[in-house]
Amino acid sequence: MVEHRYLEGVVTLEYDEPTCIGCGMCAIVCPHAVFIMDGKKAAITDRDRCMECGACAKNCPVEAISVDAGVGCASAIIYSWLTGEEPSCDCASGGC
Amino acid sequence: MRWGLGRNHYAVTPGLYAVGTPSAESPVLVSANYKLSFDILRREVAKLDVWVLVIDTKGINVWCAAGKGTFGTDEITSRVMATKLSEVVSHKELIVPQLGAPGIAAHEVKKGCGFKVTYGPVRAEDLPAFLSAGKQATTDMRRVTFSTLERFILTPVEITILWKKILWAMLVLFLLGGIGPDIFSLTTAWSRGGNAIVVGFAGVIAGAVITPTLLPWLPGKAFALKGAVTGAAVSLLALIGFSGQLGFGNALATLLALTAVSSFIAMNFTGSSTYTSPTGVELEMRQAIPLQLAALLVAGVAFIWAGF
Numbered sequence: 523m524v525e526h527r528y529l530e531g532v533v534t535l536e537y538d539e540p541t542c543i544g545c546g547m548c549a550i551v552c553p554h555a556v557f558i559m560d561g562k563k564a565a566i567t568d569r570d571r572c573m574e575c576g577a578c579a580k581n582c583p584v585e586a587i588s589v590d591a592g593v594g595c596a597s598a599i600i601y602s603w604l605t606g607e608e609p610s611c612d613c614a615s616g617g618c
Numbered sequence: 619m620r621w622g623l624g625r626n627h628y629a630v631t632p633g634l635y636a637v638g639t640p641s642a643e644s645p646v647l648v649s650a651n652y653k654l655s656f657d658i659l660r661r662e663v664a665k666l667d668v669w670v671l672v673i674d675t676k677g678i679n680v681w682c683a684a685g686k687g688t689f690g691t692d693e694i695t696s697r698v699m700a701t702k703l704s705e706v707v708s709h710k711e712l713i714v715p716q717l718g719a720p721g722i723a724a725h726e727v728k729k730g731c732g733f734k735v736t737y738g739p740v741r742a743e744d745l746p747a748f749l750s751a752g753k754q755a756t757t758d759m760r761r762v763t764f765s766t767l768e769r770f771i772l773t774p775v776e777i778t779i780l781w782k783k784i785l786w787a788m789l790v791l792f793l794l795g796g797i798g799p800d801i802f803s804l805t806t807a808w809s810r811g812g813n814a815i816v817v818g819f820a821g822v823i824a825g826a827v828i829t830p831t832l833l834p835w836l837p838g839k840a841f842a843l844k845g846a847v848t849g850a851a852v853s854l855l856a857l858i859g860f861s862g863q864l865g866f867g868n869a870l871a872t873l874l875a876l877t878a879v880s881s882f883i884a885m886n887f888t889g890s891s892t893y894t895s896p897t898g899v900e901l902e903m904r905q906a907i908p909l910q911l912a913a914l915l916v917a918g919v920a921f922i923w924a925g926f
Binding site for chain 2: 525526527528529530532533534547550551552553554555571572573574575576577580581583590591592593594595596597598599600609
């Protein structure tokens with residue numbers, strides 16, 4: 523399978539390793555295998571694969587991960603520029 | 619349905635459903651109440667005995683609902699309570715689709731209703747293998763893909779979302795096409811406006827169908843760039859096809875407008891893609907939209923100029 527790559531060095535993913543308790547949840551939920559378990563700690567393998575879905579941060583019980591998760595659809599972003607509201611899938615015809 | 623036609627009213631009633639003849643020990647699978655998702659889930663586990671807990675996501679699929687938070691911790695917790703799930707099954711485990719994870723905090727679900735969240739595979743088709751392997755997912759089951767077929771299936775989405783804007787654009791092109799030495803002529807509106815509409819459609823096809831399908835093979839990383847490349851290629855082919863019969867103004871208008879339209883529409887496909895980050899999308903939009911608008915403006919001026 524061809525691997526898709528998006529823009530580099532832009533994502534807002536932050537990970538604080540000392541806080542990690544090694545539960546492994548981030549490595550399970552990430553749909554792009556950005557996190558792997560390296561012994562008793564999680565580690566970031568390829569930050570640029572992150573699509574900022576927020577699953578890792580949401581499921582981290584000790585808040586070692588933060589990411590500015592949001593809707594990545596262009597029409598939602600245009601709508602938010604025009605209205606000043608958060609981008610949301612509701613703006614178009616309900617599709618994302 | 620998938621194309622967005624009537625998709626907003628396509629929901630399953632939330633609650634606990636049985637597939638086969640589940641017992642108190644059978645696994646509980648959590649599903650969104652988007653009918654398309656629910657039907658796929660039911661089909662994939664048809665040979666098993668399982669419970670399906672359908673939660674209320676307003677008829678939206680798991681991934682989008684999780685992003686919004688309707689496929690979320692509170693909804694799962696309250697649905698577990700409302701269906702008295704702990705009286706139906708003897709265990710305390712929910713199998714939640716992995717793509718629901720952006721909306722769910724597993725540790726908070728456990729706190730809220732006592733059930734442990736186990737994330738299942740990304741795709742429902744892997745559920746039987748996941749369950750028979752003792753609820754272990756392979757690496758592939760955890761990865762989101764975006765194959766050529768998956769991208770191609772999605773291509774009509776942008777067109778159905780855009781059709782109203784397309785109609786307005788057609789009207790504008792028709793009116794612009796009529797402007798000329800006679801101030802406005804209906805005959806030239808038909809011929810020149812009609813040609814411009816064909817160019818516009820070519821831009822939509824280049825951005826909404828060709829770019830998504832050829833995505834990984836197009837140069838650049840930004841979708842706006844990939845779309846612009848496709849649009850420019852299509853317009854150059856068209857110009858070669860007409861071999862200089864168009865005149866400079868029309869040729870320039872064709873090249874710029876087709877490239878800009880294709881670029882803009884391809885940028886919108888980020889919303890359907892499975893690997894773009896919102897920060898990246900916003901960045902490429904800030905860079906691309908001024909260029910797209912400038913190209914359209916110059917194209918418009920060149921087109922009107924060519925009418926005289």
